[in-house]
Amino acid sequence: MLSLQIIVYILSFLHASDRKEASLVCRSWYNASQDQRYQVTYPEPKPPCTLWGVGVFIPYISPFIDLQREVTFSFPASASALELVKGLSRKSHCSLRISQLDGFSISRSLLLEVGACLGSKVESLALPGSSITEASLLNLLPCLTSLRRLDLRGLDSLFMSGAFLSREEHRQQVRSALCGLEELDLSNLRYLSDLTFTRLTGCTPRLRRLSLAGCHIAFEFDPYRGCPVGMVEDSSALLSLRNLKRLLTQQKSTLVALDLSRTSITPESLRAVAQVEDLKLEELYLQGCKELTDYSVEILVRHQPGLLKLDISECMGLTSRSVEAVAHGLKSLTHLSLSHDWRITEKGLRDLLALPGLKGLDLSQCLNISGAEMVSGLKRPGATRAQLETLNFRGCTYIKDLAVFSLAQLLGSCLRELDLTSCVNVTDLSVCAIATYLQELVVLRLGWCKEVTDWGLLGMLQKAECELHNETGENGPMFTRTFGNMGFFKPPRMPFEEKPKLLTQIDLQQFKEQAGDSLLALRRLQELDLSACIKLTDSSITQVVKYPDLQRLSLSMLPDITDAALVSVGWHCRSLTSLTLSHCPGITDRGVAQAAPHLQRLQHLYLSCCGNITDRSLHLLMQHCKRLKTVDISRCKNVSMRTVELLHSNLPFLENVHHKLIGAELFND
Ligand SMILES: *[C@@H]1O[C@H](CO)[C@@H](O)[C@H](O)[C@H]1NC(C)=O
Ligand SMILES: *[C@@H]1O[C@H](CO)[C@@H](O)[C@H](O)[C@H]1NC(C)=O
Ligand SMILES: *[C@@H]1O[C@H](CO)[C@@H](O)[C@H](O)[C@H]1NC(C)=O
Numbered sequence: 001m002l003s004l005q006i007i008v009y010i011l012s013f014l015h016a017s018d019r020k021e022a023s024l025v026c027r028s029w030y031n032a033s034q035d036q037r038y039q040v041t042y043p044e045p046k047p048p049c050t051l052w053g054v055g056v057f058i059p060y061i062s063p064f065i066d067l068q069r070e071v072t073f074s075f076p077a078s079a080s081a082l083e084l085v086k087g088l089s090r091k092s093h094c095s096l097r098i099s100q101l102d103g104f105s106i107s108r109s110l111l112l113e114v115g116a117c118l119g120s121k122v123e124s125l126a127l128p129g130s131s132i133t134e135a136s137l138l139n140l141l142p143c144l145t146s147l148r149r150l151d152l153r154g155l156d157s158l159f160m161s162g163a164f165l166s167r168e169e170h171r172q173q174v175r176s177a178l179c180g181l182e183e184l185d186l187s188n189l190r191y192l193s194d195l196t197f198t199r200l201t202g203c204t205p206r207l208r209r210l211s212l213a214g215c216h217i218a219f220e221f222d223p224y225r226g227c228p229v230g231m232v233e234d235s236s237a238l239l240s241l242r243n244l245k246r247l248l249t250q251q252k253s254t255l256v257a258l259d260l261s262r263t264s265i266t267p268e269s270l271r272a273v274a275q276v277e278d279l280k281l282e283e284l285y286l287q288g289c290k291e292l293t294d295y296s297v298e299i300l301v302r303h304q305p306g307l308l309k310l311d312i313s314e315c316m317g318l319t320s321r322s323v324e325a326v327a328h329g330l331k332s333l334t335h336l337s338l339s340h341d342w343r344i345t346e347k348g349l350r351d352l353l354a355l356p357g358l359k360g361l362d363l364s365q366c367l368n369i370s371g372a373e374m375v376s377g378l379k380r381p382g383a384t385r386a387q388l389e390t391l392n393f394r395g396c397t398y399i400k401d402l403a404v405f406s407l408a409q410l411l412g413s414c415l416r417e418l419d420l421t422s423c424v425n426v427t428d429l430s431v432c433a434i435a436t437y438l439q440e441l442v443v444l445r446l447g448w449c450k451e452v453t454d455w456g457l458l459g460m461l462q463k464a465e466c467e468l469h470n471e472t473g474e475n476g477p478m479f480t481r482t483f484g485n486m487g488f489f490k491p492p493r494m495p496f497e498e499k500p501k502l503l504t505q506i507d508l509q510q511f512k513e514q515a516g517d518s519l520l521a522l523r524r525l526q527e528l529d530l531s532a533c534i535k536l537t538d539s540s541i542t543q544v545v546k547y548p549d550l551q552r553l554s555l556s557m558l559p560d561i562t563d564a565a566l567v568s569v570g571w572h573c574r575s576l577t578s579l580t581l582s583h584c585p586g587i588t589d590r591g592v593a594q595a596a597p598h599l600q601r602l603q604h605l606y607l608s609c610c611g612n613i614t615d616r617s618l619h620l621l622m623q624h625c626k627r628l629k630t631v632d633i634s635r636c637k638n639v640s641m642r643t644v645e646l647l648h649s650n651l652p653f654l655e656n657v658h659h660k661l662i663g664a665e666l667f668n669d
């Protein structure tokens with residue numbers, strides 16, 4: 001047996017995902033994987049920018065996994081979950097996400113078990129998609145003395161009667177357990193009222209984060225009483241602004257994050273919230289608050305200048321005035337989402353990009369953005385500038401190569417995540433710039449960039465031309481005018497006219513010899529989306545998509561790729577957990593046969609509309625990809641219902657099989 005030291009040393013060479021795998025082998029390997037001595041840190045994929053940012057997924061539950069404190073154990077309520085809960089009791093702390101709880105005895109005993117075995121160890125509890133009674137929750141909550149985060153989102157069953165926590169003795173029990181609770185998620189509750197809200201938050205006196213997203217909050221007018229809210233006492237039917245303000249006032253010394261997304265908050269109410277005395281918000285989420293105006297953003301910025309994260313996406317009324325207000329008023333801002341605010345133009349973006357702390361910017365679906373002012377903001381000599389780590393331009397059709405090229409150059413190694421989905425005017429030149437300047441990228445999305453070709457992925461543009469561009473524009477964005485004349489992107493000399501995608505062996509040889517920056521340079525990629533880049537073929541996929549850390553890959557809607565691409569991906573990208581190949585008619589059972597043995601970590605596989613996939617592929621998946629949770633084989637006409645049923649009995653973690661319009665159902669028609 002190897003000594004612990006040696007195992008620790010060997011494991012130190014592995015990437016994060018491999019270490020995680022290795023930790024499952026046995027106890028001593030688990031021990032070794034925990035050793036920090038030689039540990040190299042790899043960038044972890046960032047969770048999406050949501051208030052609760054949790055959701056790390058573990059393929060199967062093992063009491064040994066403890067690599068990150070943030071790991072959440074996620075499982076549906078079932079008899080086997082009881083065993084699992086017992087197993088978890090060996091851990092010193094844990095986070096639970098238990099779905100599909102109901103009023104029946106299994107759910108009740110599961111909650112009792114959680115309370116008994118894990119009581120003081122649970123730091124975070126979420127109960128999505130459940131309908132539990134007050135009684136079973138009240139059996140559990142008083143045991144959870146270390147709870148930091150409680151997610152009751154959408155649990156209407158708890159609030160419908162309005163009697164939740166109506167007895168003082170229950171409130172006392174819950175209060176003594178939850179007095180350290182920091183995060184409370186009450187989003188999407190239809191029946192939250194002043195009374196239940198006050199009773200619950202009375203038990204949680206030191207909240208740092210509160211979500212009321214999607215709740216029916218009466219901001220101005222109480223439709224039940226026909227009078228303005230706040231004139232009368234607490235309502236048993238509605239949560240009112242008055243009550244929310246009361247909570248903010250009571251807990252202002254701890255509360256820093258508030259989510260009021262998808263509520264009907266009015267400009268006047270936002271002002272009232274922002275002006276709560278001594279409230280110092282760091283994060284505010286107002287996604288889809290359609291009534292908000294530029295003026296209300298200006299007021300907000302004035303009263304909450306310490307905001308770090310602001311989400312004002314899908315606030316259709318906002319214009320560039322809001323952007324200017326944010327740029328001038330929120331000097332510490334780190335994250336801003338303006339997604340779907342289609343009235344926003346370039347105006348104000350120059351100043352926004354001068355905010356030195358800005359790390360994340362979401363401009364997806366801001367249709368009028370071209371990027372020019374952003375480039376200008378980043379180029380301003382002597383000024384501070386944003387070090388963006390994530391940038392989202394999804395659906396910004398005015399974004400062109402020039403902007404991508406300049407931004408890539410200016411943002412360089414700080415950028416981790418770039419989304420250019422549906423930037424239809426982006427071409428190979430942008431891909432070349434990305435490969436040259438953005439080599440630290442972890443996430444790259446180029447879906448629907450239909451002009452992108454194999455040449456771009458292979459980095460086979462003429463280098464001289466890329467460099468020419470680099471030298472222009474000493475004093476700002478002056479290069480735009482000469483851009484068109486520079487012969488910037490000359491198609492390579494090739495039999496190009498009819499099928500620009502056909503590369504010859506000689507070309508590939510040349511590619512391998514010239515040390516150009518192909519997309520291969522992005523060694524850290526964990527997510528790559530090339531779906532519907534319809535000009536791509538096996539030529540580039542087999543040469544470039546070779547990323548040891550890649551976890552999520554989409555190659556859907558690539559009509560020209562064949563099994564060769566799949567086989568290559570399987571061989572080179574063994575960390576894949578999600579693979580999308582929908583609408584790829586060239587993928588067949590033969591490709592699956594060669595790739596599946598290497599894709600043992602696969603959890604999600606999408607093969608819809610792959611007409612050449614048959615039952616044989618499903619048998620191969622059962623044999624090799626034991627961790628599959630999602631399989632989509634809709635419209636695969638040669639797949640039979642019988643085999644789908646086999647899939648269910650052979651894959652222990654399978655949750656969803658999408659099988660619309662497969663063989664058997666066609667016969668029924
Ligand atoms: C694992 O580590 C713990 C504490 O470091 C030690 O007590 C235990 O014996 C180790 N187990 C094995 C199998 O090495
Ligand atoms: C922004 O884009 C929309 C939709 O494309 C267009 O109707 C509108 O005129 C544009 N606004 C400005 C200020 O360019
Ligand atoms: C962007 O591409 C679309 C579709 O390919 C085209 O119609 C449009 O003219 C282009 N826009 C610009 C500004 O080049």
Ligand SMILES: *[C@@H]1O[C@H](CO)[C@@H](O)[C@H](O)[C@H]1NC(C)=O
Pocket residue numbers: 436467470471
């Ligand atoms: C771009 O220009 C700068 C300064 O002019 C130079 O240092 C840098 O190496 C150039 N980058 C490339 C990729 O040519």
Ligand SMILES: *[C@@H]1O[C@H](CO)[C@@H](O)[C@H](O)[C@H]1NC(C)=O
Pocket residue numbers: 585586587610611612
């Ligand atoms: C099967 O593959 C062939 C060759 O790749 C392709 O031409 C054909 O359209 C595919 N069949 C279906 C039903 O997708």
Ligand SMILES: *[C@@H]1O[C@H](CO)[C@@H](O)[C@H](O)[C@H]1NC(C)=O
Pocket residue numbers: 611612613614637638
């Ligand atoms: C699918 O089934 C049809 C009809 O049974 C058959 O003609 C066809 O060859 C099958 N396709 C494949 C890829 O097996």
